Amino acid sequence: MNKFLLAVHVLAAIVAVGPVTVAASMFPPAARRALRAPQDEGAAGTLRLLHRICRVYALVGVVVPVFGFATASGMGVLGSAWLIVSIGLTALAAAVLAALVLPAQSALVEGREANPARLAMFTGMFNLLWATVTVLMIVRPGSTTGA
Template sequence: MTKFLLTVHVLAAIVAVGPVTVAAGMFPPVARRALAAPGDPGATATLHLLHRICRVYALVGVVVPVFGFATADEMSVLGSAWLIASIALTALAAVVLAALVLPAQNAVVEGRGTNPARLAMSTGIFSLLWATVTVLMIVRPGSTTGA
């Protein structure tokens, strides 16, 4: 059962979190171009697409922590420091995405504008949090895997 849970957890992370991270990272440069050339239909369409990818895959990404908790429970590592740190960083990444990145993207898409530099910074923080969680999941400090 552990292998199944871990497989779904990792696949969900790749399929859901990966696209959000990439699309969110692409959004600020496209937003800068769109703000520099208002009315560019290509930039507008791209912004809409990137924002939709972020919204939809963020919802799908809920599967990642659900299967992560199930896997951790099955492996009896729920009290491990690396896992607690990963959970906290994952929660923080979710807050950054939901409270900063998606609303700023929405403002750009709706034509209300936003500060592209601030959006890029928020997106960078989101990406850095996920990169840190990924490293913790692989290295697992104190594990007996020898990693």
């Protein structure tokens, strides 16, 4: 059962977090282009599409920690330091996405004042947090179960 839960956890991370990471990274340059050409409907459409991808896959991404907890529980590693740090970083990444990235994207899509450079910084923070969690999940420092 643990292998099944782990497989679903990893697949969910790839399928859900991957698109958010890519779309969020593409958004700031697309926003700069849209701000340079405010009458360009194609640029505005690109922003709407990228923002929708981020919102939808962020919601789908909720299954990643759900299956992660189930996997960790089955493996008996819920108290491991590497997992606790990963959980904290995952929560922080979710907070950055929900409180900083998505609202700034919404503002730009709706034509309200927002700074694409600041959004790029928040997006970079989100991506760095996820990259760190990914490394921790692979390396599992101090783990006796592999790696």
